[in-house]
Amino acid sequence: MTQLSPPNRKxxxxxxxxxxxxxxxxxxxxxxIVALFLFDCSDQxxxxxxxxxxxxxxxxxxxxxxxxxxxxxxxxxxxxxxxxEIELMGMxxxxxxxxxxxxxxxxxxxxxxxxxxxxxxxxxxKDWANFDxxx
Amino acid sequence: xNQSHRILAIDDDPLTLHIVEHVLxxxxxxxxxxxxxxxxxELARILKPDLVILDIMMPGLDGFQVCRKxxxxxxxxxxxxxxxxxxxxxxxxANDPVDFAQRVRDQLNxxxxxxxxxxxxxxxxxVLVERVRSLIWSGRN
Numbered sequence: 001m002t003q004l005s006p007p008n009r010k011x012x013x014x015x016x017x018x019x020x021x022x023x024x025x026x027x028x029x030x031x032x033i034v035a036l037f038l039f040d041c042s043d044q045x046x047x048x049x050x051x052x053x054x055x056x057x058x059x060x061x062x063x064x065x066x067x068x069x070x071x072x073x074x075x076x077x078x079x080x081x082x083x084x085e086i087e088l089m090g091m092x093x094x095x096x097x098x099x100x101x102x103x104x105x106x107x108x109x110x111x112x113x114x115x116x117x118x119x120x121x122x123x124x125x126k127d128w129a130n131f132d133x134x135x
Numbered sequence: 136x137n138q139s140h141r142i143l144a145i146d147d148d149p150l151t152l153h154i155v156e157h158v159l160x161x162x163x164x165x166x167x168x169x170x171x172x173x174x175x176x177e178l179a180r181i182l183k184p185d186l187v188i189l190d191i192m193m194p195g196l197d198g199f200q201v202c203r204k205x206x207x208x209x210x211x212x213x214x215x216x217x218x219x220x221x222x223x224x225x226x227x228x229a230n231d232p233v234d235f236a237q238r239v240r241d242q243l244n245x246x247x248x249x250x251x252x253x254x255x256x257x258x259x260x261x262v263l264v265e266r267v268r269s270l271i272w273s274g275r276n
Contacts, residue, residue: 024158033153069148069221069256072257073257075257088233088234
């Protein structure tokens with residue numbers, strides 16, 4: 001009997017299992033949310049970069065918070081945690097190190113966009129669902 | 136049974152609104168949405184929903200101001216309010232003192248202006264549905 005190996009979740013920039021729990025297991029809804037996310041994620045990153053360049057803590061906090069919220073809905077935890085770190089810097093009004101953090105966040109966002117650019121990402125989501133069901 | 140229950144969700148994040156709307160509709164609720172506090176207050180006055188799901192951090196009127204205005208208006212004063220917050224980070228302890236203090240302040244402010252409960256975004260669908268069911272049941276009894 002062949003036992004299928006689960007996909008290596010750690011190599012994914014997205015926690016699809018978590019995203020499916022948020023979407024009530026509805027893959028069609030997940031696809032709609034991903035489309036909405038992709039529609040304005042580059043604008044959100046650009047707004048955060050601009051706020052960091054201006055050096056205004058309240059703006060950095062607001063932009064990072066908004067991005068963190070979007071990332072949480074799709075389970076993009078690496079980028080989510082970076083957005084949270086940047087939000088905290090804004091809250092403390094201490095932006096030392098923010099440029100490096102924004103750089104890392106931008107890279108993490110690029111990984112997410114590349115993941116969703118794969119034509120079969122939704123099928124991978126289905127595989128995850130099957131894996132979850134037999135556990 | 137849920138079809139008679141109206142829910143108004145107010146949030147400036149289109150992803151969250153879309154998820155809340157879709158998930159709750161699937162569970163039989165009639166869901167209306169507003170992207171800002173002003174529109175939300177107007178819809179609440181017209182619709183008299185059983186529950187308002189209200190984001191805290193919004194441009195313009197924030198969730199606390201919206202909740203206070205709901206309570207001040209006799210037409211909307213008794214509507215149950217569930218506040219949603221993306222403050223902090225999901226599944227992470229608030230070990231940053233500034234963040235922790237802000238979270239506590241948010242909850243106190245929320246209860247002071249008349250919120251019934253809080254959820255942290257992102258919210259798993261099952262948790263949202265059960266919390267909504269519980270709050271609507273409480274509001275009816």
